[in-house]
Amino acid sequence: MASERKIAANRLNAKKSTGPKTWLGRARSSHNARRHGLSLSVSADVRYSVEIEKLARKIVSVSKNRPTIELARQVAEAETDLVRIRQARLSLLEHNGGMNNVSEEVLEQLDAIER
Numbered sequence: 001m002a003s004e005r006k007i008a009a010n011r012l013n014a015k016k017s018t019g020p021k022t023w024l025g026r027a028r029s030s031h032n033a034r035r036h037g038l039s040l041s042v043s044a045d046v047r048y049s050v051e052i053e054k055l056a057r058k059i060v061s062v063s064k065n066r067p068t069i070e071l072a073r074q075v076a077e078a079e080t081d082l083v084r085i086r087q088a089r090l091s092l093l094e095h096n097g098g099m100n101n102v103s104e105e106v107l108e109q110l111d112a113i114e115r
Contacts, residue, residue, distance in 0.1 A: 042080045052076045 002010070020026045042048050055076035060068050092109055 042077050042084065048080050052080055055079060 020029050042052065052073065053076075056069065056072040059072040059075055063069065
């Protein structure tokens with residue numbers, strides 16, 4: 001367990017850590033987690049909406065049941081997310097010369113993509 005002195009120092013440091021102060025700094029930091037675009041919800045991405053709808057209709061076939069269609073849409077979104085992750089992983093590997101040339105940094109990037 002941390003000492004009272006350590007806890008006080010942590011609290012003091014936390015008060016100093018308030019993030020970016022300028023508009024430009026906030027704009028830049030807002031994209032920190034979006035290096036590969038996988039943090040964006042697939043349902044929010046217009047490029048995938050038609051594909052998701054087609055796959056959902058294919059899954060439910062001719063059903064008009066609203067809850068069934070919604071479940072199929074969720075399955076289609078999950079499938080599309082998996083495809084995007086696999087594509088990002090493959091792209092990263094190809095960019096770095098294939099599996100034989102994988103560095104520690106690339107392995108860390110792959111780990112981040114798969115989380």
